[in-house]
Amino acid sequence: MDFDKDNSHEESTEVGSDELLSEDDLRLPEGANVLVRLHAVRAWLARRRHEATVEVGKAALNLQEAMALEFQEVRPRRRERRSQETPFLRAQQALAAAQQRLQAYEDAEALLEDCVVHAGGERVLVEYYLSLEELVQSSTHPGQVERMPWLRALADVQHRIERVGAPSEP
Numbered sequence: 001m002d003f004d005k006d007n008s009h010e011e012s013t014e015v016g017s018d019e020l021l022s023e024d025d026l027r028l029p030e031g032a033n034v035l036v037r038l039h040a041v042r043a044w045l046a047r048r049r050h051e052a053t054v055e056v057g058k059a060a061l062n063l064q065e066a067m068a069l070e071f072q073e074v075r076p077r078r079r080e081r082r083s084q085e086t087p088f089l090r091a092q093q094a095l096a097a098a099q100q101r102l103q104a105y106e107d108a109e110a111l112l113e114d115c116v117v118h119a120g121g122e123r124v125l126v127e128y129y130l131s132l133e134e135l136v137q138s139s140t141h142p143g144q145v146e147r148m149p150w151l152r153a154l155a156d157v158q159h160r161i162e163r164v165g166a167p168s169e170p
Contacts (some may be wrong), residue, residue, distance in 0.1 A: 015044055022047040023100050040164045041125065045109050045157065052102035052153075059095040097149040104153035108149040113134065125165035132158050 015095040020026070021036075022043035028036065112128055119127035136154050140145065 003089075006052040007030050014096060018043040018046070026164060034124065037125060038116070041112065041160060042109075042163075044160050045105055045112065048153075049102065049105040049109065052098065052105050055098040056095070056102050059091065063088075063091040063095050068100070073119070100149040104150045105157070107135070108132065108157045125161055126149045129158060129161045129165065132161070 017039075021040040025043075026040060030042065070088050111131055115124055115128040115131055132154055136151060136158075140151065141147075
């Protein structure tokens with residue numbers, strides 16, 4: 001019998017509900033249950049966290065390559081050295097930004113689970129949105145350009161909640 005082969009084919013062509021619910025352009029029906037909406041937010045956060053983890057890895061590799069190139073140079077002249085630092089500094093900044101986005105998605109997931117435990121019920125996504133808003137407001141300080149990737153990621157989470165968290169108005 002070739003039962004295993006048939007099963008593996010079905011599993012490989014079937015798209016999981018988490019994958020469907022994590023799509024950026026997801027539209028839920030007006031009468032969708034709050035649990036479906038909550039699951040859509042969780043699935044999206046998990047996908048974003050995974051993407052951010054991959055981005056951190058790629059940025060770390062780019063930084064490693066930039067460091068290797070920098071150390072290969074033997075006493076570059078001052079002008080050459082400045083131009084050689086640019087890829088290294090860019091790689092450092094890209095890694096820092098990727099790490100902030102990953103941290104934001106991890107923070108958002110932890111906050112969601114906290115809201116589920118403490119708020120629960122039909123208003124869980126409203127409470128979550130308000131908690132995110134409070135976190136953003138308490139973390140926003142003038143002149144903190146280095147926190148922008150974290151803040152943008154949390155704004156993306158809020159946008160996701162707006163998109164799937166409540167029925168669309170006619």
